Amino acid sequence: MQIVFGIDFGTTNSALSVFRNGSVDVISVDDTAQDNQLMRSVLYFSEDNEIFTGNEAIRQYVEDGAAGRFMQSIKTFLPNTSFTGTEVFGTRYEIDDLVAIILKKIKARGEAHVGCPVESVVLGRPVVFSTDAAKDAVAEQRLEKAARKAGFKNIWFQYEPVAAALAFEDTLHAGQERVVFIGDFGGGTSDFSVIRVKGGAFDRSDRRSDVLSLGGVYVAGDKFDSQVMWDKVAQYFGRYARYKPMGKEEWQDIPASIVYTLCQWHRIPLLRGRKTRELIRVIKRTTDDRPAIEHLENIIEDNFGFALFQAIEKAKCELSDGEMATIRFTECDLSISEGIEKGEFETINAQNFRKIEACIDEVVAQSGLTPAQIDTVSLTGGTSKIPHIQKLFADRFGLDKSENRDVFTSVVHGLGSSVPLFV
Numbered sequence: 001m002q003i004v005f006g007i008d009f010g011t012t013n014s015a016l017s018v019f020r021n022g023s024v025d026v027i028s029v030d031d032t033a034q035d036n037q038l039m040r041s042v043l044y045f046s047e048d049n050e051i052f053t054g055n056e057a058i059r060q061y062v063e064d065g066a067a068g069r070f071m072q073s074i075k076t077f078l079p080n081t082s083f084t085g086t087e088v089f090g091t092r093y094e095i096d097d098l099v100a101i102i103l104k105k106i107k108a109r110g111e112a113h114v115g116c117p118v119e120s121v122v123l124g125r126p127v128v129f130s131t132d133a134a135k136d137a138v139a140e141q142r143l144e145k146a147a148r149k150a151g152f153k154n155i156w157f158q159y160e161p162v163a164a165a166l167a168f169e170d171t172l173h174a175g176q177e178r179v180v181f182i183g184d185f186g187g188g189t190s191d192f193s194v195i196r197v198k199g200g201a202f203d204r205s206d207r208r209s210d211v212l213s214l215g216g217v218y219v220a221g222d223k224f225d226s227q228v229m230w231d232k233v234a235q236y237f238g239r240y241a242r243y244k245p246m247g248k249e250e251w252q253d254i255p256a257s258i259v260y261t262l263c264q265w266h267r268i269p270l271l272r273g274r275k276t277r278e279l280i281r282v283i284k285r286t287t288d289d290r291p292a293i294e295h296l297e298n299i300i301e302d303n304f305g306f307a308l309f310q311a312i313e314k315a316k317c318e319l320s321d322g323e324m325a326t327i328r329f330t331e332c333d334l335s336i337s338e339g340i341e342k343g344e345f346e347t348i349n350a351q352n353f354r355k356i357e358a359c360i361d362e363v364v365a366q367s368g369l370t371p372a373q374i375d376t377v378s379l380t381g382g383t384s385k386i387p388h389i390q391k392l393f394a395d396r397f398g399l400d401k402s403e404n405r406d407v408f409t410s411v412v413h414g415l416g417s418s419v420p421l422f423v
């Protein structure tokens with residue numbers, strides 16, 4: 001009996017499925033998490049170099065007062081050829097080593113569940129890791145290398161939205177046939193496919209002719225968080241502060257590059273360079289918003305970017321269920337209580353939504369079908385909970401075509417359902 005794992009290594013969350021005896025089960029990967037079918041794709045290295053993953057990593061990071069190194073959105077770095085790895089407390093980790101730590105943990109959980117070693121895996125990948133073909137190939141190679149380091153010997157890749165479509169297919173009755181538009185809105189990427197699906201038993205060894213089009217865009221949950229940081233929170237860290245450069249009389253804005261870096265919390269430690277620190281000290285001497293520059297120094301020094309972004313993400317998620325939310329955050333003498341309305345969230349993210357819309361329209365056009373010829377729209381991924389994302393589809397396809405399934409596990413389920421295509 002062959003057992004194959006399906007692993008959805010996501011930007012925010014990872015999940016595991018088991019293909020065994022022709023059927024697929026999504027199984028628990030993190031008992032300490034609220035939803036044990038998901039493991040946060042994060043790593044934490046404590047100062048004494050113990051490595052934690054998932055919810056444990058978050059708990060330990062917070063307990064240690066953010067003293068060690070915390071990493072998230074590692075998937076985002078896979079296509080980044082200028083990032084090959086990093087040193088953590090004197091030990092060098094290549095990017096595939098970092099990913100391998102997470103995959104190894106998930107593999108061990110799966111093996112404990114099935115009670116034997118498993119060497120085969122179907123891994124999900126976004127439709128586009130990068131629009132640059134060379135970088136895209138690098139990303140997949142790195143992911144494959146990570147899977148090898150984690151102990152897998154047979155490794156296959158499946159596009160994430162195709163996997164979601166196959167999960168949808170598993171819910172159809174024999175004989176039912178549909179053309180479905182899949183939208184998978186995650187943390188790092190939004191991926192789309194138009195695919196023909198059929199219920200019941202048939203030869204599933206080659207599905208290429210059923211995939212009518214594929215596409216993706218690098219705009220998803222993380223980008224929405226960054227945008228909220230830029231428009232609603234960056235002012236607490238000097239976005240509008242001015243200063244007088246040495247020997248000059250006229251006011252100058254603080255460099256936008258500093259504020260941009262703040263908008264991706266995992267890049268904030270990059271501001272620890274000697275030159276940047278020196279510049280911030282100079283700014284502080286003459287600035288018209290000294291408290292903000294002090295907060296800027298503190299966020300760089302004390303590494304509380306992660307906690308701040310959790311507060312932002314929480315408010316964003318609340319806006320999916322209500323009209324209004326408040327970003328609340330306290331740290332030392334910084335106290336943020338910033339209201340944000342749903343309409344405002346949509347306005348500040350207008351450009352992000354436009355990029356998503358353009359990609360949806362392109363994927364529909366590439367399929368050679370009109371929206372009317374598409375039977376069903378199925379949205380998945382955490383970011384698909386944003387009402388405006390759902391509206392983009394209602395506007396194009398009508399409300400009655402939406403059939404949304406398990407937001408967080410349809411991709412991993414479909415990776416398990418992909419096994420017969422490869423084995």
Ligand SMILES: Nc1ncnc2c1ncn2[C@@H]1O[C@H](COP(=O)(O)OP(=O)(O)OP(=O)(O)O)[C@@H](O)[C@H]1O
Nearest residue numbers: 010011012013186187188189221317320381382383
């Ligand atoms: N209720 C909600 N409203 C808005 N966004 C949400 C909600 N719940 C979760 N999210 C967002 O969904 C994202 C995570 O979704 P998901 O787990 O599908 O991503 P992922 O699979 O890890 O990422 P990717 O597929 O891009 O690699 C995060 O950005 C999170 O903030």
Ligand SMILES: [Mg+2]
Nearest residue numbers: 010186381411
């Ligand atoms: Mg995903």
